[in-house]
Amino acid sequence: MTFPIRSDTSDHHLARTPGTGAERAHQEAGVRRVPLLTRLPATTRAPVAWEEAETVLPLPTELLGDGELVAVRMEGPAMTGAGIREGDVLTVCRQSSAAHGDVVAARVGGETVIRRLAVDDGQVRLVACNPGYSPVHASAGVVLGRVVAVLRKL
Template sequence: MRWPVQAGFPSPAEDDQEPAIDLNALLVPHPEATFLLRVRGHSMTGAGIDDGDVLLVDKALTPSHGRIVIAVVDGEFTVKRLHLSGDGVRLEAANPDYAPIRFQDGQELQVWGVVTRVIKTL
């Protein structure tokens, strides 16, 4: 899908226009499993996720190594990058001021959904 926009002088050709953009079709392949969440905090700034941004989260997607996920750790929601290895599972921040979350016996982790888009206010 393409929806070009001129960054110079606009083109006067009306017959050159693409069909209207349907945001639901473009952004929400699983409407019954897609949610919006607002970010609070700065742990993912290195991944382009800033305080106040809105995340599009798809619970129908299977979380995999390297994906940014919404996780529930000991009952608290957090957004982090999922790291899967032979050493186990950890959640990594994208800001060096925040340490990775490594799981110990008795800690509970539930990956709630996969982040698919970040919506920013300019």
């Protein structure tokens, strides 16, 4: 069961540059090209242009699955209890709803946050995995996507 947080129901498409030979070769080899953004757009309906990407990451399709993907760097310690550290690269599948327990990117009060979606007794909240952060009632936010992978240099 999924729980939208002020669902953004309009279509969302990643503005793609024309497929180059290298891009087609990556797709054929089971690799997806994912733009690493400095900021997520404020809604899922806002297209992301490849030109806005800091870089483009070639990532394995089997790790990421289907859907419209973007990558962002984690800022702050809010999700350390989930094994997500500051500076990690998060791959986000852009969607406007998520299920209980999913780690999501959400827009709350003009800020993009990474939190776990929690549904308890009909209450939907965005919960940090760090006791130093208070939960946010989901009615105050909009889901921008679900985190599907965490990348970190060792």
